[in-house]
Amino acid sequence: RKEVEQDPGPFNVPEGATVAFNCTYSNSASQSFFWYRQDCRKEPKLLMSVYSSGNEDGRFTAQLNRASQYISLLIRDSKLSDSATYLCVVNTLYNFNKFYFGSGTKLNVKP
Amino acid sequence: SAVISQKPSRDICQRGTSLTIQCQVDSQVTMMFWYRQQPGQSLTLIATANQGSEATYESGFVIDKFPISRPNLTFSTLTVSNMSPEDSSIYLCSVQGRAGASNEQFFGPGTRLTVL
Numbered sequence: 001r002k003e004v005e006q007d008p009g010p011f012n013v014p015e016g017a018t019v020a021f022n023c024t025y026s027n028s029a030s031q032s033f034f035w036y037r038q039d040c041r042k043e044p045k046l047l048m049s050v051y052s053s054g055n056e057d058g059r060f061t062a063q064l065n066r067a068s069q070y071i072s073l074l075i076r077d078s079k080l081s082d083s084a085t086y087l088c089v090v091n092t093l094y095n096f097n098k099f100y101f102g103s104g105t106k107l108n109v110k111p
Numbered sequence: 112s113a114v115i116s117q118k119p120s121r122d123i124c125q126r127g128t129s130l131t132i133q134c135q136v137d138s139q140v141t142m143m144f145w146y147r148q149q150p151g152q153s154l155t156l157i158a159t160a161n162q163g164s165e166a167t168y169e170s171g172f173v174i175d176k177f178p179i180s181r182p183n184l185t186f187s188t189l190t191v192s193n194m195s196p197e198d199s200s201i202y203l204c205s206v207q208g209r210a211g212a213s214n215e216q217f218f219g220p221g222t223r224l225t226v227l
Contacts, residue, residue, distance in 0.1 A: 032214050034215065034216075041223075042220070042221075043203055043218040043219060043220050043221050044154070044203075044218050045218070046215055046216075046217065049214075049215065087153065087154075089216075091214070098156065098159075099144075099156070099216055101153045101154045102153060103152065103153040104153055
């Protein structure tokens with residue numbers, strides 16, 4: 001079983017829509033959680049860390065559900081510039097700070 | 112976030128040759144990593160570059176094929192040895208443990224390698 005699993009998509013949404021991605025992780029000892037954004041032919045860039053209490057950054061909201069071992073990312077009022085692949089990342093401190101990357105969810109925001 | 116540079120940004124190489132990729136960070140970091148990302152796929156960790164000691168390799172990656180150096184806290188190299196077309200990929204370095212962002216990883220711009 002993969003450490004981190006994501007729906008690859010693509011999610012095709014119109015501008016202004018609200019879209020949500022989920023990601024599940026297999027290791028209950030996971031400590032830290034992140035969402036990264038990767039544009040085509042570019043490196044991944046940190047979008048936001050995910051805290052136990054949930055956190056919001058502008059149009060982006062991240063939630064963590066430890067009991068069910070999933071994290072979510074909600075994007076409100078989608079912009080064309082939000083089109084990218086969103087990577088779910090989980091960190092387990094027991095293994096030398098290793099990060100596990102999901103395969104990514106592709107989002108296409110259309111005019 | 113850390114400023115991370117990689118050289119070269121891209122290269123086209125002949126089968127059987129080797130290429131060394133450099134990663135430079137603008138400040139000292141605790142951890143440096145090397146990843147590979149093949150077309151349409153997610154990132155695969157090759158190894159953790161340890162300062163002053165041998166790198167820690169992930170399953171499926173060996174030192175003879177991917178020798179790594181890390182002479183100090185701001186610099187690392189990855190060599191792709193005896194290349195074959197299957198090594199064509201994007202190679203990314205990342206860093207973790209920078210002041211003010213101790214738990215987050217930041218990536219360099221990547222090196223796009225094509226092996227003919």
